[in-house]
Each structure stands twice: as structure tokens, then as C-alpha cells.
Amino acid sequence: xxxxxxxxxxxxxxxxxxxxxxxxxxxxxxxxxxxxxxxxxxxxxxxxxxxxxxxxxxxxxxxxxxxxxxxxxxxxxxxxxxxxxxxxxxxxxxxxxxxxxxxxxxxxxxxxxxxxxxxxxxxxxxxxxxxxxxxxxxxxxxxxxxxxxxxxxxxxxxxxxxxxxxxxxxxxxxxxxxxxxxxxxxxxxxxxxxxxxxxxxxxxxxxxxxxxxxxxxxxxxxxxxxxxxxxxxxxxxxxxxxxxxxxxxxxxxxxxxxxxxxxxxxxxxxxxxxxxxxxxxxxxxxxxxxxxxxxxxxxxxxxxxxxxxxxxxxxxxxxxxxxxxxxxxxxxxxxxxxxxxxxxxxxxxxxxxxxxxxxxxxxxxxxxxxxxxxxxxxxxxxxxxxxxxxxxxxxxxxxxxxxxxxxxxxxxxxxxxxxxxxxxxxxxxxx
Numbered sequence: 001x002x003x004x005x006x007x008x009x010x011x012x013x014x015x016x017x018x019x020x021x022x023x024x025x026x027x028x029x030x031x032x033x034x035x036x037x038x039x040x041x042x043x044x045x046x047x048x049x050x051x052x053x054x055x056x057x058x059x060x061x062x063x064x065x066x067x068x069x070x071x072x073x074x075x076x077x078x079x080x081x082x083x084x085x086x087x088x089x090x091x092x093x094x095x096x097x098x099x100x101x102x103x104x105x106x107x108x109x110x111x112x113x114x115x116x117x118x119x120x121x122x123x124x125x126x127x128x129x130x131x132x133x134x135x136x137x138x139x140x141x142x143x144x145x146x147x148x149x150x151x152x153x154x155x156x157x158x159x160x161x162x163x164x165x166x167x168x169x170x171x172x173x174x175x176x177x178x179x180x181x182x183x184x185x186x187x188x189x190x191x192x193x194x195x196x197x198x199x200x201x202x203x204x205x206x207x208x209x210x211x212x213x214x215x216x217x218x219x220x221x222x223x224x225x226x227x228x229x230x231x232x233x234x235x236x237x238x239x240x241x242x243x244x245x246x247x248x249x250x251x252x253x254x255x256x257x258x259x260x261x262x263x264x265x266x267x268x269x270x271x272x273x274x275x276x277x278x279x280x281x282x283x284x285x286x287x288x289x290x291x292x293x294x295x296x297x298x299x300x301x302x303x304x305x306x307x308x309x310x311x312x313x314x315x316x317x318x319x320x321x322x323x324x325x326x327x328x329x330x331x332x333x334x335x336x337x338x339x340x341x342x343x344x345x346x347x348x349x350x351x352x353x354x355x356x357x358x359x360x361x362x363x364x365x366x367x368x369x370x371x372x373x374x375x376x377x378x379x380x381x382x383x384x385x386x387x388x389x390x391x392x393x394x395x396x397x398x399x400x401x402x403x404x405x406x407x408x409x410x411x412x413x414x415x416x417x418x419x420x421x422x423x424x425x426x427x428x429x430x431x
Contacts, residue, residue: 012078013038020106020117025078032062037108037115041086042071042162043101044122044169045094049232049242050196052147052170053094055131055139057159063114066137069159070147071120071166072096082119090123095130099123104169109161118165143234144174182337185407186353191245197229200240207239208283209353214241215282217352220329223274226267227340227348246348248340253371260346261378264339264367267349268383272360274329279357287324287358293406294321301405304421309428316428320399323392326359335366361392369397398427 010027016037017023023037031038045053052070059065072093076085083101091097101121108117131139142150151158151167173193180189180197186206187199201207214233221230231243251260294317302313331338332354340348364385368376380390401423408416 011075014076014078014080016117020108022079028075031075032114035113035115037117039076039082039085040116040118040161041073041076041082041089042118042120042165043073043086043090044071044104044120044166045090045096046122046124047141048124048126048244049234050173050193051141051143051234053129053139054142054147055094056137058133058135058137061135064159067159068150068157069162070142070170071159071162075116076119086119086121093132093136095132096123096125096127099125104166107165109165111160114161116161118161120165120169144170145235148174184351184353185412192242195245196242197245198234198240198242199231200238206353209285210239210241212283212285213352213355216279216284216355217243219278219282220271220274223278224267224270224349226263226346229350229352246340246350248342248347250337251339251341251346253336255341256346256371256375258374258378261371261375262382263346264375265379265382268360268363268367268379272328272330272363279329284329285356287326287356287362289356291321291324294324297402297406300409301402301424304405304417305424305428309425312428312431313424316395316398316431319392319395323359323361323395326361327357328360330356330358330360330363332356332358332362334363359392359396361389362396364389364393365397365400368393398431401427 010029012025013028013031014022015024015026015031016039018037026034026036026038030036047053053072054068054070055072057065057067057069072090073086074089074093076082080088086101087097090099090101101123104120104122106117106119109115129139148167148170151163151170155163176193177198178191180191183189186203187201187210190198192198199210201210210231211233213229214231217228217230221228227246227248229243229246231241234240234242298314298317302310302317305313331349331352333351334349338349338351339346340350342348364380364383367379368385368390371379379385385393401420404412404416404420405424406420408414408418408420
């Protein structure tokens with residue numbers, strides 16, 4: 001748009017009145033000099049793990065140079081729709097195109113340097129960024145924890161308008177956390193914004209296992225026919241990982257069907273046939289690393305058993321010790337809480353903290369020996385389980401309650417010791 005008397009390269013902006021309605025046009029220098037009310041856009045860009053892209057403005061910006069900002073945007077041009085302005089500014093500043101924008105709010109910001117109606121949006125984006133060198137000096141992805149802490153502790157380093165217009169929106173997102181009702185033994189878990197799961201280690205040895213998940217699962221997920229979590233490492237001290245919630249509910253074993261057995265068998269076969277290049281370099285553990293735990297069970301759990309079952313229990317530990325020298329990628333904790341059902345069929349497998357290289361028969365333990373016969377038979381047939389694998393799976397099944405006793409003895413509480421010993425006695429008498 002050209003205005004008589006002004007150079008062609010002068011930027012014209014849309015002025016607004018006190019009610020947020022378009023009210024004339026002015027060139028940008030005049031708008032700044034007279035602090036005229038105008039409109040501007042702000043787009044908070046988040047990735048698939050809910051991190052926010054935070055950038056530093058160049059030192060040549062005409063307003064708040066060098067400040068940090070957590071939204072991409074700018075002034076609405078003359079006779080430009082704010083929605084289109086948001087799309088334009090996002091493409092210019094960060095090189096992001098073809099993404100849907102969600103309107104968060106429209107509100108006015110005023111200080112002695114600027115006066116505008118802010119059209120605030122958010123979007124999700126995981127692709128490459130192309131930073132505009134004239135406006136964006138550098139940037140990185142920040143967790144909400146880090147960003148809100150910085151806003152609360154060093155507000156003068158951020159754009160004051162973005163902080164005022166969108167700071168409370170960030171704080172509301174950060175506060176939207178719900179502890180998972182049934183917590184596991186290894187990790188503390190929270191549902192974040194109803195969409196993500198955060199997990200932090202309960203013990204130092206689990207921290208390393210969580211980091212392994214972040215390296216392994218992105219490689220593994222596409223190979224598996226059921227949905228699995230694909231986490232990212234958000235923090236390192238202490239380690240915290242996050243992934244999208246896997247849709248579904250824990251399976252009711254009594255409802256498992258032969259068709260479910262075939263689906264799970266396909267999942268197991270794909271997992272157990274994983275070639276070495278997928279897990280190499282991830283730091284994954286081997287079952288042989290857990291042999292000291294079997295020795296510890298012999299020292300601490302075995303004496304708690306009735307005298308007539310101790311020799312049977314010791315023989316079981318010896319067989320499981322021998323089986324631990326396998327080298328197949330296995331899940332290691334397949335049970336009703338970790339197998340999910342959606343729309344009436346098995347759809348996902350969660351909780352990969354115990355994934356390791358070891359005996360594939362461990363993954364058959366619960367699936368074969370604690371499920372309805374139609375499911376178990378279909379699974380073993382489709383999977384092609386050998387007689388030896390089925391025998392080892394029964395041993396791993398018998399060892400299951402021992403881990404519960406061990407957990408109780410190492411801080412879990414007496415109720416785990418009592419329950420685990422009851423299960424241990426029952427399964428040993430079945431030998």
C-alpha cells in the first residue's frame with residue numbers, strides 16, 4: 001500500500017481504537033514516536049514434548065532489543081487480518097509454515113513504549129527452524145519449569161508484553177499436573193496437561209534406565225505393531241523423561257481373546273527379532289547385570305521360605321541364573337498394568353524401564369501362565385514358542401513374587417513382603 005508523501009519502503013501499520021477495532025493507518029515511525037494503539041501477534045511455539053521455543057531478539061530491534069521472548073510475532077500491517085499477520089510473522093521469524101494456530105486470547109498491553117492489542121496464539125511444531133537474522137539472534141527449546149522459573153526470577157530479561165499477556169497462560173499449563181494413581185516401584189509419574197507422562201527415577205540406578213529409554217524407544221517404536229511410548233529426556237539432574245500418553249486402559253486379563261493373543265504374539269516376535277543395530281550404543285543393560293540380585297534373593301528371600309520349599313527355591317534361582325545369559329531384546333515386565341486395550345482390542349505396551357538384553361521367555365511368563373487358555377494358546381502358536389522357551393517362561397513366572405518380596409525388604413514395606421511370600425509359596429508348590 002502506498003501513501004502520498006511517504007517513501008515506498010516505509011512500513012504502514014493498522015491502528016486500533018480502545019475497543020480493539022481497526023481505526024486508521026499510520027507509518028511505523030509515527031506509531032512508535034507517538035505510541036499509537038495498534039495490533040500485534042504472538043505465537044507460542046511448542047514441540048511434541050510441550051517445550052517452548054525461547055529466542056533472543058537482536059540488538060537492532062526498535063523495541064526491547066536483546067530481550068528474551070517466548071513468542072514469535074510482530075505488528076499487524078495496514079488492513080491486514082491479525083490471523084494472517086500471525087502466519088506471516090511466524091514464517092518470517094522462525095521459518096515455520098503450514099501449521100494450525102490456536103487462538104489463546106486477545107488482550108491489550110500498554111506501557112510508555114508501546115500500546116497494542118495482542119492476538120496470542122499457540123502451535124505445535126517439530127520441524128527445522130530458520131531464524132530470521134535481522135530479528136532473532138538465537139534460540140532453544142525450554143521446559144515450562146525452566147521458563148516460568150526464569151520469568152519469576154529474572155523478568156527484566158524478557159519481553160514485558162509477552163510476559164504479561166501470556167505468563168499466566170504458561171503458569172496454568174505448568175500447574176496442570178496429576179500424579180498417576182497407581183505408582184510403580186521404579187519411577188514417580190505425573191500426567192501433564194492431560195497429554196503427556198513425566199517420569200522421574202525413585203532410585204539412582206533407575207535414572208540410567210530412563211535415559212536408555214530415550215535412546216532406544218525412538219529407534220524401536222516404528223518396528224513394533226503396537227503403540228509404545230517414545231520419550232525424550234527433559235532434565236538430567238535429576239533425569240526426567242516425557243512422552244505422549246499412550247491411549248488405552250490396562251487390560252482385564254479375563255477379557256483377552258485369541259485374536260488378542262495373535263496381536264501380542266506379533267508384537268513379541270517383532271521385539272525379540274530386533275537386530276543389534278537398533279539397540280547398539282543405547283547403553284542397554286543385560287540380564288547378566290542382574291545376577292547379583294538373584295544372589296541377594298538367595299541370601300534374603302530364601303531363608304524366609306518354609307524349610308520344605310528352600311531346595312526347590314534354590315533350584316529355581318539356579319535355572320533363572322542360567323537363563324539370564326540370553327541376548328534377545330525383551331520388555332521384561334509384561335503384566336496387566338502394562339498391556340493396554342483400546343476399542344476392545346490390545347493396542348499398546350507401556351513401562352519400558354526394565355527393557356534389556358536377556359531371555360525372551362521372560363516376556364512369556366505372565367502372558368502364557370496367567371491368562372485365559374484361548375489367548376495363551378493363540379499367542380504361543382502364533383509366536384512359535386518352543387518347549388524349552390515355555391519351560392523357562394514358567395520358571396520366570398514362578399520367580400515373579402520373589403521380586404515383590406525383594407522390593408518389600410529394600411524399602412517397599414512389610415505388606416509387599418507378606419504378599420510376595422504368599423505368592424512365592426503358592427507357585428513353588430506348583431513345581
